[in-house]
Amino acid sequence: MKSLIRAVGAGVLALSACTAFAAEKVTLGVAIPTATHGFTGGIVWWANQARQELEKAHPDLKIIVKTAGSAPEQANQLQDLLTVNKINALVIFPFESASLTKPVAQVKGKGVYVTVVDRGLTDTSAQDAYVAGDNTAFGKLPAEYLAKRLGGKGNIVMLRGIPTTLDNERYNAFMGVMKQYPDIKVLDAKYGNWNRDDAFKVTQDYLTRFKHIDAVWAADDDMAVGVLKAIDQAKRTDIKEVFGGAGAKGMVKTILDGKDKRIQADVSYSPKFIYDAIKLTAEARLKGAKLPATTIIPSVLITKENARQFYFPDSPF
Amino acid sequence: MQPEPVESPTVSRKWRSVLGGLGPILGLVALCIVGTALNPDFATVDNLMNVLTRTAFIGIIAVGMTFVIMSGGIDLSVGSMAALIAGSMILFMNGLAGGGHAPLLVVALGMGLALVLGLAFGCAHGLLITKGRVEPFIVTLGTLGIFRAFLTWFADGGALTLDGALSDLYSPVYYASLLGVPIPVWIFAAVAVIGSVLLNRTAFGRHVQAIGSNEQVARYAAIRVDLVKILTYMLLGLCVGIATLLYVPRLGSASPTTGLLWELEAIAAVVVGGTALKGGEGRLVGTVVGAILLSVISNILNLTSIISVYLNAAVQGGVIIVVAFMQRGRR
Numbered sequence: 001m002k003s004l005i006r007a008v009g010a011g012v013l014a015l016s017a018c019t020a021f022a023a024e025k026v027t028l029g030v031a032i033p034t035a036t037h038g039f040t041g042g043i044v045w046w047a048n049q050a051r052q053e054l055e056k057a058h059p060d061l062k063i064i065v066k067t068a069g070s071a072p073e074q075a076n077q078l079q080d081l082l083t084v085n086k087i088n089a090l091v092i093f094p095f096e097s098a099s100l101t102k103p104v105a106q107v108k109g110k111g112v113y114v115t116v117v118d119r120g121l122t123d124t125s126a127q128d129a130y131v132a133g134d135n136t137a138f139g140k141l142p143a144e145y146l147a148k149r150l151g152g153k154g155n156i157v158m159l160r161g162i163p164t165t166l167d168n169e170r171y172n173a174f175m176g177v178m179k180q181y182p183d184i185k186v187l188d189a190k191y192g193n194w195n196r197d198d199a200f201k202v203t204q205d206y207l208t209r210f211k212h213i214d215a216v217w218a219a220d221d222d223m224a225v226g227v228l229k230a231i232d233q234a235k236r237t238d239i240k241e242v243f244g245g246a247g248a249k250g251m252v253k254t255i256l257d258g259k260d261k262r263i264q265a266d267v268s269y270s271p272k273f274i275y276d277a278i279k280l281t282a283e284a285r286l287k288g289a290k291l292p293a294t295t296i297i298p299s300v301l302i303t304k305e306n307a308r309q310f311y312f313p314d315s316p317f
Numbered sequence: 318m319q320p321e322p323v324e325s326p327t328v329s330r331k332w333r334s335v336l337g338g339l340g341p342i343l344g345l346v347a348l349c350i351v352g353t354a355l356n357p358d359f360a361t362v363d364n365l366m367n368v369l370t371r372t373a374f375i376g377i378i379a380v381g382m383t384f385v386i387m388s389g390g391i392d393l394s395v396g397s398m399a400a401l402i403a404g405s406m407i408l409f410m411n412g413l414a415g416g417g418h419a420p421l422l423v424v425a426l427g428m429g430l431a432l433v434l435g436l437a438f439g440c441a442h443g444l445l446i447t448k449g450r451v452e453p454f455i456v457t458l459g460t461l462g463i464f465r466a467f468l469t470w471f472a473d474g475g476a477l478t479l480d481g482a483l484s485d486l487y488s489p490v491y492y493a494s495l496l497g498v499p500i501p502v503w504i505f506a507a508v509a510v511i512g513s514v515l516l517n518r519t520a521f522g523r524h525v526q527a528i529g530s531n532e533q534v535a536r537y538a539a540i541r542v543d544l545v546k547i548l549t550y551m552l553l554g555l556c557v558g559i560a561t562l563l564y565v566p567r568l569g570s571a572s573p574t575t576g577l578l579w580e581l582e583a584i585a586a587v588v589v590g591g592t593a594l595k596g597g598e599g600r601l602v603g604t605v606v607g608a609i610l611l612s613v614i615s616n617i618l619n620l621t622s623i624i625s626v627y628l629n630a631a632v633q634g635g636v637i638i639v640v641a642f643m644q645r646g647r648r
Contacts, residue, residue: 034469036573041474163627188622191629195574196476200567201371205619208364209356222476222572229568233492234363250478316475 026285027062029081029112030278031074031092034067035316037194038222038248042271042317043093050278061282071095075103082107089113089285091278097165098122115281115291117274119166129291131277133269135166137299139173139219141267142243145301146184146215149241149264153183154214157206159192159199159223170219170245187213192223199226207234215241221248221266228262245269247302247310248317256307266302268310271317273297341590341606344640348610352617359620366499368616369609370491373501374399374560375579376608379586380512381556383604384549385453386587387516389529389596392442392550394457395557396579397464402434402561403571404468407477414480424487431565432558438464439554443547461580469573476572484569491566501563508559513601515552525549529596586611589640610640 035041044067051063064085068074074095081087090112094100097119105126108114116127124130146156158174161167171189178186187210192199199218203226206213216239218224224244231239239262244251247268254263276297284291302310352359378395385392410427414420438460445456471477479487493500516522524545527535536542565571590607592599614636618629
């Protein structure tokens with residue numbers, strides 16, 4: 001059955017490739033969430049960056065960027081992109097996986113080449129290509145790093161984001177590594193909602209509750225800011241490492257300059273992958289080619305040595 | 318108290334209202350006992366100060382909100398307003414510092430700007446509601462979106478961060494203590510006391526209550542309804558400005574998540590504290606207790622791990638309903 005769908009999908013794809021080629025023009029729709037926090041702010045910035053660069057380089061290419069504040073709004077935008085803008089390629093960062101699967105499938109059914117970014121659809125036959133960051137590495141790398149820094153022994157507290165599959169993947173990857181280190185105790189994991197203020201409060205309470213903490217896995221660079229402030233306020237010196245995540249420019253700068261002893265490393269999960277996805281899709285479609293089914297943009301450990309290449313001072317993130 | 322038997326219903330109503338006012342306090346006491354039983358660290362002075370300090374933002378806003386709700390209005394925009402004020406303050410201060418002004422002056426001007434913006438936004442709400450005759454729910458729902466959108470636009474979707482030197486100079490406003498009590502707690506207390514005097518001891522306070530219980534009658538009684546209403550929104554705006562003054566030095570930054578859902582927390586604090594959402598009657602002490610109660614719940618949840626983190630919001634919701642129920646039972 002699945003292979004049948006795939007075959008049909010490939011047929012549709014081939015057809016759409018022909019039409020795209022015949023017109024020799026690519027109209028690429030980009031549907032992304034609105035900037036509500038640092039990370040999505042970066043997504044919007046990188047998407048517009050890609051539009052500027054690529055439209056300049058390719059006169060046959062037109063890119064339309066739409067931002068949505070909710071899943072229904074994004075679904076409406078897909079319809080507009082299809083009927084008003086007559087797109088023949090789409091790069092979408094779905095607001096939610098489940099509720100956008102059907103709308104995306106409809107767009108694809110009309111012969112549009114679809115690249116899905118970051119949050120996978122529940123039915124993968126609704127997409128032609130999938131480009132994503134590596135959430136497993138996002139949890140695994142900090143776990144390995146912290147275990148090494150602590151010498152396999154100590155107390156860790158952690159923060160989680162917002163209850164989502166993405167957050168679960170990271171959490172499970174982290175805990176999976178920790179299983180190999182029976183002498184490292186993970187004291188607790190509470191939600192900080194990827195938000196500085198909530199992370200500050202949760203950390204204050206961790207510090208009240210646990211008299212000795214060796215490391216904090218803040219799991220996000222915004223949350224790490226709140227964590228550091230709370231530790232400073234309590235004047236606690238037992239915490240040797242604070243590990244954020246995503247590679248926000250402020251954090252990368254801190255590593256680069258060696259400004260904070262507790263921040264020695266970070267893991268990349270850059271909103272730049274929307275730029276990569278738009279670029280890969282646009283260039284492939286201009287040639288009438290297609291992308292591999294899945295492209296994973298690897299998450300890597302950022303340390304002082306390689307921080308320079310992850311520092312984008314102009315990006316808001 | 319008068320000896321005539323005719324007066325006795327008033328007396329007993331007064332008593333009942335006092336008992337009703339005890340609802341949230343009893344709830345808070347019960348919560349504190351539970352908290353101490355679950356984790357002895359709960360009852361330490363440090364933790365108490367943490368909780369009170371973080372309550373200060375919502376608490377100060379809730380004091381202003383009490384006046385607005387008591388006059389029969391509502392303001393949904395306070396969280397977004399706080400975010401926009403915080404962002405504007407940071408941009409303004411960074412700009413001035415870049416222009417080579419003395420840091421102390423810059424911070425003082427920034428704080429002044431926060432208060433002026435709060436008053437101006439409140440005044441705009443009041444005018445749209447009274448002179449423009451648009452429902453307060455709609456006016457402030459509109460500005461909720463407008464304020465946050467502007468902050469996001471200023472911040473390019475990222476975070477606005479206060480310059481290092483300014484941030485160091487300004488941070489004592491949040492982190493310093495006076496007589497062992499953090500500054501935000503002092504300011505919270507001062508705002509609560511002033512609010513309480515304003516509500517219970519002045520003509521303005523009585524007019525607010527009169528308008529909330531019956532606007533038409535208040536008009537016939539020659540109360541300048543429009544002016545009083547505008548003043549309640551300006552007072553709330555001022556409270557948001559004060560809360561923002563305290564918020565900015567904490568993290569030295571504003572982002573599109575700043576003040577998210579503060580409006581609901583502030584309204585919940587007011588209503589849990591015994592103020593009727595339809596207006597007319599309420600207590601400022603109740604609001605203060607309500608605000609503290611809300612942050613104590615999440616504090617206790619953070620200090621323990623007996624239930625799944627997935628259920629935190631359910632516990633919060635449950636406690637709020639139980640406290641509101643106690644209050645109703647005693648009225």
